[in-house]
Amino acid sequence: MGKKLAILVLLAVTACATDPAIDNGDDPPTSSTEQDLSGNTRAAFNYFVGKGLTKRQAAGIVGNLIQESSVIPTAVQYGGGPGRGIAQWSVGGRWNHSYHDNVAWYAGRLGKSRWSLSAQLAFIWYELHSVGGYGLSALRHTTTIRGATIVFERDYEICGACDESRRVSYATQVYNAYAGARREITADDDVTDIEVPSDQAVELEGDDPALD
Numbered sequence: 001m002g003k004k005l006a007i008l009v010l011l012a013v014t015a016c017a018t019d020p021a022i023d024n025g026d027d028p029p030t031s032s033t034e035q036d037l038s039g040n041t042r043a044a045f046n047y048f049v050g051k052g053l054t055k056r057q058a059a060g061i062v063g064n065l066i067q068e069s070s071v072i073p074t075a076v077q078y079g080g081g082p083g084r085g086i087a088q089w090s091v092g093g094r095w096n097h098s099y100h101d102n103v104a105w106y107a108g109r110l111g112k113s114r115w116s117l118s119a120q121l122a123f124i125w126y127e128l129h130s131v132g133g134y135g136l137s138a139l140r141h142t143t144t145i146r147g148a149t150i151v152f153e154r155d156y157e158i159c160g161a162c163d164e165s166r167r168v169s170y171a172t173q174v175y176n177a178y179a180g181a182r183r184e185i186t187a188d189d190d191v192t193d194i195e196v197p198s199d200q201a202v203e204l205e206g207d208d209p210a211l212d
Contacts, residue, residue: 040071040117044086045178047121051129055179056191057139060148061124063171064157073117086120087157094127101131128156145171146187 041062048058062071068088069075077083082090089095089103096104096114106126107119114120128136135155142148149171153162168187176184 037070037072040073040086041066041174042178043117044071044121045174048125051125053140054143054148054191055175055181056145057142057148059145059171059175059179060139060142060150061152061156061171062174063145063149063167063169064152066170066174067163067167068157068159071117073120074115085115086117087124101127124156143191144188145175145185149187 044062044065045055045058048061049055053061065071065086068083069086071086073086075083075085075088077088082092082095084091084095085103091097094102096102103120103123104114106123107114107116110119110122112119127134128139133155135151138151138155139148142151146168149168150164153159153164153167172185172187175181
């Protein structure tokens with residue numbers, strides 16, 4: 001199975017955990033094609049590499065996002081729970097209520113929909129870089145995919161039933177699909193010279209430059 005096909009399969013599986021549905025507020029699109037899902041995953045990976053994280057660290061973040069939502073920005077927690085968006089932020093908290101630390105407020109500041117991928121990726125970076133307390137320092141000190149995945153799971157997602165092994169597996173697949181390394185690696189391979197610099201790590205439009 002090719003790398004791209006493997007990513008699409010794992011995204012289709014994890015999509016069962018969330019419903020792309022409409023919440024109060026602006027009206028999100030409600031369908032996600034396989035091309036959309038794969039594109040979202042690559043965009044998220046490239047976004048965090050573009051912010052200066054290593055490819056292993058970026059993959060660790062995206063592996064968590066796949067577990068949370070399949071990187072679907074319109075995802076609503078299965079069964080009507082409070083989780084929303086790619087990181088499943090909670091309604092009444094970091095989705096739309098926490099003071100100067102919620103997706104709805106931040107997206108409005110950017111002039112974007114709270115349901116957009118670009119606004120949600122920018123919000124993750126805002127929380128990591130500007131709010132503090134979400135593990136950016138610890139994340140930057142990780143040197144393996146497993147280490148990065150666990151730090152983001154513990155300090156940013158602060159999840160209940162985490163299913164850590166799946167997050168690590170997804171992160172490893174993301175790295176091997178998008179990092180451009182000279183060979184595939186495992187979750188526990190440390191940083192070596194096999195990782196080549198990314199020449200196409202692009203940021204999505206809409207970040208608040210004052211918060212970089």
